[in-house]
Amino acid sequence: MDLSNILLMRFEVILLVVILLLIVGEIFISQAKKDAVIHLSIFLFGLHTAIGFLNLEEGRLFGGMFHTNAMIELFKNILNIGVLILLLQSGDWVKEKIMKNSRGTEFFILLFSSLLGMYFMISSGDFLMFYLGLELSTLPVAALAAYETTKRISSESGIKLILSAAMASGTALMGISFLYATSGSIYFNDIILTVGANNLTLLGFVLFIAGLAFKISLVPFHFWTADVYEGAPIAIASYLSVISKGAAVFILMILLFTVFKPLMEIWDKLLYGIAVATMFLGNLFALRQQNMKRFLAYSSIAQAGFILLGLMIGNQLGAATVMYFVLIYIFSNLAAFGVVQAISLQTGKELMGDYEGLYRTNPNLSLIMMLALFSLAGIPPVAGFFGKFFLFTAAASEGYYFLVFLAVFNVTISLYYYLLVVRAMFLRKSNNAIPYFENKIYMRLGLLIAVIGILVLGIYSPVYEYIYELSANLQ
Amino acid sequence: MIEGISIYDILTLTTILFFIGVYGFLTRKNLISILISVEMILNASVVNFVVINKYLYPDILQGTLFSIFIIAVAAAETALAVAIIINLYRQISSVEVKDTEVMKF
Numbered sequence: 115m116d117l118s119n120i121l122l123m124r125f126e127v128i129l130l131v132v133i134l135l136l137i138v139g140e141i142f143i144s145q146a147k148k149d150a151v152i153h154l155s156i157f158l159f160g161l162h163t164a165i166g167f168l169n170l171e172e173g174r175l176f177g178g179m180f181h182t183n184a185m186i187e188l189f190k191n192i193l194n195i196g197v198l199i200l201l202l203q204s205g206d207w208v209k210e211k212i213m214k215n216s217r218g219t220e221f222f223i224l225l226f227s228s229l230l231g232m233y234f235m236i237s238s239g240d241f242l243m244f245y246l247g248l249e250l251s252t253l254p255v256a257a258l259a260a261y262e263t264t265k266r267i268s269s270e271s272g273i274k275l276i277l278s279a280a281m282a283s284g285t286a287l288m289g290i291s292f293l294y295a296t297s298g299s300i301y302f303n304d305i306i307l308t309v310g311a312n313n314l315t316l317l318g319f320v321l322f323i324a325g326l327a328f329k330i331s332l333v334p335f336h337f338w339t340a341d342v343y344e345g346a347p348i349a350i351a352s353y354l355s356v357i358s359k360g361a362a363v364f365i366l367m368i369l370l371f372t373v374f375k376p377l378m379e380i381w382d383k384l385l386y387g388i389a390v391a392t393m394f395l396g397n398l399f400a401l402r403q404q405n406m407k408r409f410l411a412y413s414s415i416a417q418a419g420f421i422l423l424g425l426m427i428g429n430q431l432g433a434a435t436v437m438y439f440v441l442i443y444i445f446s447n448l449a450a451f452g453v454v455q456a457i458s459l460q461t462g463k464e465l466m467g468d469y470e471g472l473y474r475t476n477p478n479l480s481l482i483m484m485l486a487l488f489s490l491a492g493i494p495p496v497a498g499f500f501g502k503f504f505l506f507t508a509a510a511s512e513g514y515y516f517l518v519f520l521a522v523f524n525v526t527i528s529l530y531y532y533l534l535v536v537r538a539m540f541l542r543k544s545n546n547a548i549p550y551f552e553n554k555i556y557m558r559l560g561l562l563i564a565v566i567g568i569l570v571l572g573i574y575s576p577v578y579e580y581i582y583e584l585s586a587n588l589q
Numbered sequence: 590m591i592e593g594i595s596i597y598d599i600l601t602l603t604t605i606l607f608f609i610g611v612y613g614f615l616t617r618k619n620l621i622s623i624l625i626s627v628e629m630i631l632n633a634s635v636v637n638f639v640v641i642n643k644y645l646y647p648d649i650l651q652g653t654l655f656s657i658f659i660i661a662v663a664a665a666e667t668a669l670a671v672a673i674i675i676n677l678y679r680q681i682s683s684v685e686v687k688d689t690e691v692m693k694f
């Protein structure tokens with residue numbers, strides 16, 4: 115192995131350099147100028163995102179433990195853009211709330227460490243790398259969820275996240291050990307050759323899926339979601355719902371479509387049940403939420419149910435629609451969380467009732483929120499419609515008509531609660547509406563990129579064609 | 590390989606250990622006990638990896654290597670969980686589950 119092979123890990127290496135630079139910066143930047151860390155990390159990460167678009171070759175490293183191809187590279191870029199928007203949106207929050215306690219740098223270091231774990235997870239070629247990536251992506255987020263150490267609910271959400279995460283990864287490990295028992299290897303390429311529908315393999319497979327389903331918050335494993343989102347800082351809730359979920363969906367897709375392809379007849383039925391349960395429970399619980407963070411948590415559970423529709427198809431079309439949907443979902447959810455964060459930062463209000471009359475005082479913010487919610491609900495002019503449309507068409511093309519019917523029924527339910535927020539903002543009048551405020555430049559930039567994403571992705575069709583082309587890498 | 594003990598015995602033992610952990614995770618009333626239950630689940634899979642490696646595939650040390658990584662990561666996990674529990678204890682002077690139920694449904 116010569117040294118140029120290391121360049122295949124370009125994403126990981128550069129991000130690691132960024133983390134190390136931040137650690138050095140934490141030591142050498144004086145306390146009075148600590149704000150510079152925010153600008154530094156946003157600048158460095160922007161640079162990293164830009165470099166990510168350079169061409170990268172396919173290849174394997176470390177005897178197949180790490181592999182990369184054009185599709186994985188594209189997904190890392192998607193994650194990068196998501197994290198960049200998130201950093202822009204949360205820069206002000208770090209500056210005003212966290213820097214006072216001189217703990218600002220850890221926020222970025224932990225966030226980037228978690229992203230590094232996700233890179234390794236989606237590039238993994240064996241279960242060991244997968245497990246290490248999974249843990250590296252979960253543990254820093256748990257620390258971040260408990261980040262506001264003076265707030266009680268922040269600690270509570272942290273403990274709920276870390277205990278559920280440990281339980282889920284333990285279950286997944288048990289599953290991996292059974293898979294190892296039947297196939298004799300932890301490398302994906304060897305497992306593909308030997309995997310068959312015997313009892314021990316199935317037990318291992320189901321336990322393993324339970325571990326990943328926790329990260330995507332599919333229904334039997336979704337209990338942590340709403341509590342953690344409510345208690346954690348909004349930036350972290352946003353990170354969990356968008357980046358963490360997106361990466362987990364992607365690795366689940368790779369595993370199902372390649373390693374566990376021979377078991378497709380079995381996991382099809384499994385996912386069918388989980389998809390129906392996830393959509394219904396997510397949507398029905400979202401109906402009764404008053405806190406915007408909990409509301410978005412349940413809405414993100416419901417969206418995960420829709421994503422499963424694409425996973426069940428198990429071919430190139432399925433992969434393309436899932437990736438396209440996740441891309442749009444990242445932009446829409448980041449826009450929604452961005453607005454919630456802007457309002458929470460300025461006024462501390464997070465309840466749906468506080469949003470009444472928002473259009474009269476803050477028309478721009480309420481328009482962004484409306485676009486984001488319309489995109490999540492799937493109303494035609496915005497991108498979310500096309501994401502859902504392709505997903506349902508793909509599912510129908512494989513004959514899952516009843517499932518598509520249930521999904522469309524769920525879209526109707528979801529439309530109701532998304533419109534509740536829109537009604538509160540636009541139609542209701544309120545005497546103590548949130549007063550007008552100006553956002554800082556970073557927040558504006560973050561919201562702007564998200565809105566451009568929502569508007570452009572649906573209309574500009576080459577994006578979908580490009581993703582479809584790259585999805586051929588999966589087989 | 591241990592004389593007189595088949596792999597079935599050990600796998601039965603680890604599976605029992607795993608389900609004791611799951612049961613404890615669901616029923617314990619104390620955060621530290623829940624943490625211990627989680628450790629039990631993790632250790633069940635560690636033993637599983639070592640035993641499967643030793644009995645079934647003794648040529649390549651994949652399983653044993655995996656178990657070392659699990660132990661290291663589990664230590665990090667526990668340290669973080671205990672840190673968060675201590676932080677919670679500072680605020681509510683309790684590590685009981687029933688006191689950490691501010692957020693529900």
